[in-house]
Each structure stands twice: as C-alpha cells, then as structure tokens.
Amino acid sequence: MEPLRPWLVPFLLPEHCFDQFFLRFQLLHVPCLKILLSKVLGYGIVAGSVLVKVPQLLKVWGSRSGGGLSLPSVLLELLALGGSVGYGCARSFPFSAWGESLFLLLQTLTLLFLILHFGGRTGRGLALVAVFGAFLGLLVSPLTPLSFVTALQALNLPIIILSRLIQIVTNARQGHTGQLSGVSTGLLFGGALARIFTSLTETGDLLLASTFAASATCNGVLLAQVLLLGGSRDPHPKKE
Known part of the structure; x- marks a missing residue:
C-alpha cells in the first residue's frame, strides 16, 4: 500500500489516517472517515464551483439584460x-x-x-x-x-x-x-x-x-x- 501514500497524503488523508486505513485496516475509523468525506466533498465543491x-x-x-439583478x-x-x-x-x-x-x-x-x-x-x-x-x-x-x-x-x-x-x-x-x-x-x-x-x-x-x-x-x-x-x-x- 505504500505506493499509494504519495497520491493520497496529504491531498485526501493525513499520515495517521493513511496508516489507519491501509496499514491497520481500520476502515471504520470515524475521525478519519470524517476527514476523508470532508476532503472529497471539498474538492467536489471546488470542481462544481x-x-x-x-x-x-x-x-x-441570452436576454442581453441584467434586469432584476x-x-x-x-x-x-x-x-x-x-x-x-x-x-x-x-x-x-x-x-x-x-x-x-x-x-x-x-x-x-x-x-x-x-x-x-x-x-x-x-x-x-x-x-x-x-x-x-x-x-x-x-x-x-x-x-x-x-x-x-x-x-x-x-x-x-x-x-x-x-x-x-x-x-x-x-x-x-x-x-x-x-x-x-x-x-x-x-x-x-x-x-x-x-x-x-x-x-x-x-x-x-x-x-x-x-x-x-x-x-x-x-x-x-x-x-x-x-x-x-x-x-x-x-x-x-x-x-x-
């Protein structure tokens, strides 16, 4: 799993969360899941913006007008x-x-x-x-x-x-x-x-x-x- 570290840290996960997920296989670690969700959601918002x-x-x-704004x-x-x-x-x-x-x-x-x-x-x-x-x-x-x-x-x-x-x-x-x-x-x-x-x-x-x-x-x-x-x-x- 180490080859994944440069791709995921720090863009999606901090070091300790990478270790929790990929070394200790604690896939339901709630604090790290919140961080991962927040990161994915954040990048999604930036992309959508x-x-x-x-x-x-x-x-x-299309209306050639800013009327009402x-x-x-x-x-x-x-x-x-x-x-x-x-x-x-x-x-x-x-x-x-x-x-x-x-x-x-x-x-x-x-x-x-x-x-x-x-x-x-x-x-x-x-x-x-x-x-x-x-x-x-x-x-x-x-x-x-x-x-x-x-x-x-x-x-x-x-x-x-x-x-x-x-x-x-x-x-x-x-x-x-x-x-x-x-x-x-x-x-x-x-x-x-x-x-x-x-x-x-x-x-x-x-x-x-x-x-x-x-x-x-x-x-x-x-x-x-x-x-x-x-x-x-x-x-x-x-x-x-």
Whole structure:
C-alpha cells in the first residue's frame, strides 16, 4: 500500500489516517472517515464551483439584460469573495477549503461586467474589473497584514447578509426575480450547506463556518423567491 501514500497524503488523508486505513485496516475509523468525506466533498465543491454561476451568466447573456439583478448586491458579494480568497491564502488553508471562492469570484466579476455592459456602461464595467483585480492582487500578496485580511473576513458575515438582503428586497419590490437564475441560486445554497461541514472539519474555523451558514440561509430565501415569484416575463422592458 505504500505506493499509494504519495497520491493520497496529504491531498485526501493525513499520515495517521493513511496508516489507519491501509496499514491497520481500520476502515471504520470515524475521525478519519470524517476527514476523508470532508476532503472529497471539498474538492467536489471546488470542481462544481467552476460552473455554478454559468447558468446565471448564460441567462443574462441570452436576454442581453441584467434586469432584476441588484448591482450593489453583486459588488458586496465580490468584496466578500475577495475576503474569503485572501483569508484562505493568508491562513494557508488547504485549497479544498476555500478554492470555490476564487472560481465564484471570477464568475461574479464577469457577471458584474455583463450587467454594466448590457446597461450601456461598458467603460465603467472595464474600470471596475481592473480596480478589483488590482485590489485582489494586493490582498493575496505578502504586503497585506494578516490582521487586515482577518478583519475583512470577519466583515464577510454582515457583508454577505447585506448583499443577499438587497437582492431579496429588490425581488420583493418588483414582484419577480428578474434574470436571477434558479439553478445557480440552488447550487450556491447546496454548496454553502456542505461548506459548513467541510470548514469545521478541515479548518475548525468558526468564523469561516459562520460565514457559510449565513450564506446558506440567505441563498435559501432567494431560492424560495425564485420558486414562488418566478422570473421577469419581459427581460427588455419598454422605456416610457
């Protein structure tokens, strides 16, 4: 079994769990089974996150409109995702514990640009993409103090709640969910639920787990709105 060690340690199993499974044949060792489940689930979430917002992007692209999507909500979500990426890098957490934040950030940044582009503000969209790219580069660099990154992660909880509340209120006021994708919202809801378990198992970080718990709750409300209210019937409303 030793040839398997470089393939499994430390990507899926720590050394002592490899020994438990493959040397002592303790296949029902509960603590190690939790670690293995968390790792597999974590990598699955990271892999799935590559496509999580693709349905949302396709919906906006197909309708040539970001109608119903709150721009402040998207901006706040970007800030929260940037904080998660910076925190994961600064604390040297395994990529399986935070990697989806990076892929979600890239997709959310694309969504921001599309909303502005189809709203006739392409130049502003390009400027925001450039500014946020520079901010993210600085955030993950050694120049940024750990205390600042930790403070930003601590702010993620209210930022995420505020971001989702803005979209929830927007949906309630207009009586529909516009171009909000039910598929993407459902995937974000499920991913956040799974992340509560993986965060506690892999990092033991209550701050990180609390952030995902808040995200799951708010995405659950958005998903309920998609199911109950439905999307906009006219993605290109006529100007009065």
